[in-house]
Amino acid sequence: MTAASAPSAVLLHTPLNALHLELGARMVPFAGYSMPVQYPAGLMAEHLHTRASAGLFDVSHMGQLRLVGADAAAAFESLMPVDVIGLGLHKQRYGLLLNDEGGILDDLMFVNRGEDLFVIVNGACKAADIAHLQARIGQRCEVIPMPEQALLALQGPQAVTALARLAPGVAQLVFMTGGHFELAGARCYVTRSGYTGEDGFEISVPATQAEALARALLAQPEVQPIGLGARNSLRLEAGLCLYGNDLDTGTTPVEAGLTWAIQKARRAGGEREGGFPGAARVLAQLADLSGAAGVLTRRRVGLVALERVPVREHTELQTEAGERIGEVCSGLLGPSVNQPVAMAYVRADQAALGTRLQAIVRGKAVPMQVAAMPFIPNRYYRG
Structure with a gap:
C-alpha cells in the first residue's frame, strides 16, 4: 500500500x-483509485474490531x-537482495525491488506456485514496476500482469474461523504459505499473510466473482468491512512500512531496518x-550496522511519545x-496501544533503544523515546 495518489x-x-x-x-x-477510507463505524472501531475479531479489506488497487x-x-x-531461487513450493516471501543505487523502487510479496512466481506489488507503483521488470528481465521470463484478478485481505484472530467455513483447508496453512482453494464458487489463490x-x-x-466472495465473507458473524484508515493504523502499530512514507527510491533496505529480508545466501x-x-552500497551498510564506520548514516526507528500528543509524518526531530x-515518516495515536507512536529516520548515532529525542509539533517540543517495534506483539500463525 502506498500513500501516493493523483x-x-x-x-x-x-x-x-x-x-x-x-x-x-x-x-x-x-x-489512482477511489477507495474506502472508513465505514460508518469509524476508524477506531474498525481498528479495534480487526484486532479482536476479523476485518475484510479491499486491496484490489494493488498489482498482481x-x-x-x-x-x-x-x-x-x-533485481532484489532476496533469496528467490531457494524458495519452496507455495512458500511466500517479502521482497524489495532496488534501483542501481540500492534505493527501494517498491516492496512486494511473492509466492513460488510451481508453474509461476505470483507477485503482489503496491498500487501506485505497479505500472512502473511492470515496466521495470519488462525492461530488466523481460528477455528471461514472461511478465504477465493480472488485471482480471481482485485482491481481498481478511485479517484478525477470527479470520481463520470465518474463512474455514467457506474452505476448511485454509486452516492448514501457516504464515507465509499459500494454496489454491474454492471460495463461494470462485477459484482463488490464498496466502496466510497480511x-x-x-x-x-x-x-x-x-x-x-469478487463481490460474491466479499458478501459471503461479510455474512460471517466475525467479519466487518474495514477501510484504509484502519489499515494504516494497524500496519503502523505492527511496525510495517508504507511505501511513499517510510520507503522510497532514496532509502536502502539497511537504512529502512529491513535487513531481516536479506537472506544469508545474498549477504x-x-x-x-x-x-x-x-549491492556494493547495501552490503557495505550491512557491514556497518552500528554506524561506526560512517557508511550507514541514518536508520529507521520506532518512537513513542512521552506526552499524549500525536506526532505526524514530516515532523522534525531534534x-x-x-x-x-x-x-x-509515519505517526499517529495507536488505537490498540493507546499512546502516540511513530516511525522515523534518525542519525545512526541516535538510533539506540531508549534514546530520548524531541519532536517539534507546532513550535512545541514533544519528548519522545526510541522504542522497539512492533509496538504491539505480532500474532502470525506459525503452526
Missing part, C-alpha cells in the same frame, strides 16, 4: 466499488502479476553474494539539546 486524474474503481457505497463507505482518492519461465526465479533474484500484524489471509479472486560470504542492483537529527 486526485486530479480520473479515478479507477475496484470491483467492490458498488459494495463499498452500499455499505456507506467514505471514499477517497488513493493510488505472474513471472513465468524456467529462468524466472534467477531473473527475479537479480499487513496488520494479525493472523489472516490475502485472497486473489477473479474480479467478476557477504553467502553462496549467491551480491549480484543485485546497488536531540534534547536542539540539534536536528531526523524526521518522522
Whole structure:
C-alpha cells in the first residue's frame, strides 16, 4: 500500500466499488483509485474490531502479476537482495525491488506456485514496476500482469474461523504459505499473510466473482468491512512500512531496518553474494550496522511519545539539546496501544533503544523515546 495518489486524474474503481457505497463507505482518492477510507463505524472501531475479531479489506488497487519461465526465479533474484531461487513450493516471501543505487523502487510479496512466481506489488507503483521488470528481465521470463484478478485481505484472530467455513483447508496453512482453494464458487489463490500484524489471509479472486466472495465473507458473524484508515493504523502499530512514507527510491533496505529480508545466501560470504542492483552500497551498510564506520548514516526507528500528543509524518526531530537529527515518516495515536507512536529516520548515532529525542509539533517540543517495534506483539500463525 502506498500513500501516493493523483486526485486530479480520473479515478479507477475496484470491483467492490458498488459494495463499498452500499455499505456507506467514505471514499477517497488513493493510488489512482477511489477507495474506502472508513465505514460508518469509524476508524477506531474498525481498528479495534480487526484486532479482536476479523476485518475484510479491499486491496484490489494493488498489482498482481505472474513471472513465468524456467529462468524466472534467477531473473527475479537479480533485481532484489532476496533469496528467490531457494524458495519452496507455495512458500511466500517479502521482497524489495532496488534501483542501481540500492534505493527501494517498491516492496512486494511473492509466492513460488510451481508453474509461476505470483507477485503482489503496491498500487501506485505497479505500472512502473511492470515496466521495470519488462525492461530488466523481460528477455528471461514472461511478465504477465493480472488485471482480471481482485485482491481481498481478511485479517484478525477470527479470520481463520470465518474463512474455514467457506474452505476448511485454509486452516492448514501457516504464515507465509499459500494454496489454491474454492471460495463461494470462485477459484482463488490464498496466502496466510497480511499487513496488520494479525493472523489472516490475502485472497486473489477473479474480479467478476469478487463481490460474491466479499458478501459471503461479510455474512460471517466475525467479519466487518474495514477501510484504509484502519489499515494504516494497524500496519503502523505492527511496525510495517508504507511505501511513499517510510520507503522510497532514496532509502536502502539497511537504512529502512529491513535487513531481516536479506537472506544469508545474498549477504557477504553467502553462496549467491551480491549480484543485485546497488549491492556494493547495501552490503557495505550491512557491514556497518552500528554506524561506526560512517557508511550507514541514518536508520529507521520506532518512537513513542512521552506526552499524549500525536506526532505526524514530516515532523522534525531534534536531540534534547536542539540539534536536528531526523524526521518522522509515519505517526499517529495507536488505537490498540493507546499512546502516540511513530516511525522515523534518525542519525545512526541516535538510533539506540531508549534514546530520548524531541519532536517539534507546532513550535512545541514533544519528548519522545526510541522504542522497539512492533509496538504491539505480532500474532502470525506459525503452526
